[in-house]
Amino acid sequence: MTATYTFDVFSSLDGFGAAGGDWTGYWGKQGPELLDHRRALHEGEQRMVFGANTYRAFARMLAASDENSDVRDAWVTLMRKKPATVVSDTLQEPLDWPDARIARGDAVDVVARLKEESDAPLRSHGSLSMNRALMAAGLVDRVQVTLFPVITGRTGLDPIFTNAADFDLELLEHRTLDAHVQELTYRPRLHP
Secondary structure (H helix, E strand, O other), X not given: OOOOEEEEEEEEOOOXXXXXXXXXXXXXXXXXXXXXXXXXXXXXXXXXXXEHHHHHHXXXXXXXXXXXXXXXXXXXXXXXXXXXXXXXXXXOOXXXXXXXXXXXXXXXXXXXXXXXXXXXXXXXXXXXXXXXXXXXXXXXXXXEEEEEOOOOOOOEEEEOOOOOOOEEEEEEEEEEEOOOEEEEEEEEEEOO
């Protein structure tokens, strides 16, 4: 039995994973339902999988914050306590993340092995280029997009699916949080 792998990503309506300008985290659209739901997603057993750039971004963000900072939402704190695999040929251990280890080599090979060996589901938040490659290799079981009601045409950063392969998506779940944030969970299938 192989572990399921979920690519978990936040997105603006126009497909950006972040924005510059005066936008804040979550594009300023987070509410109690979203934060409670995110916490619940990270309460169960799972292993986090990050690419090196996303790991560095999380580590910098957390190092620059204190216990009372908004960046330390309950779900982020829970996520940081999960066992994690960081796919990198450049980072060195020890990592500033409890229970994290580095896996060297190609992400497709690393995640294929993790899916076979892990007793827990796998989840990756962000890690865009890595997850695009994993989707193309057929290793992503679920794409969970949290869609925030903003368009960041001028200030959008990190286009999520730029240079991705073509996929057909089967909608598995959907929910509305705080009356305006959509969470859509799909099963991706490479389009022939």
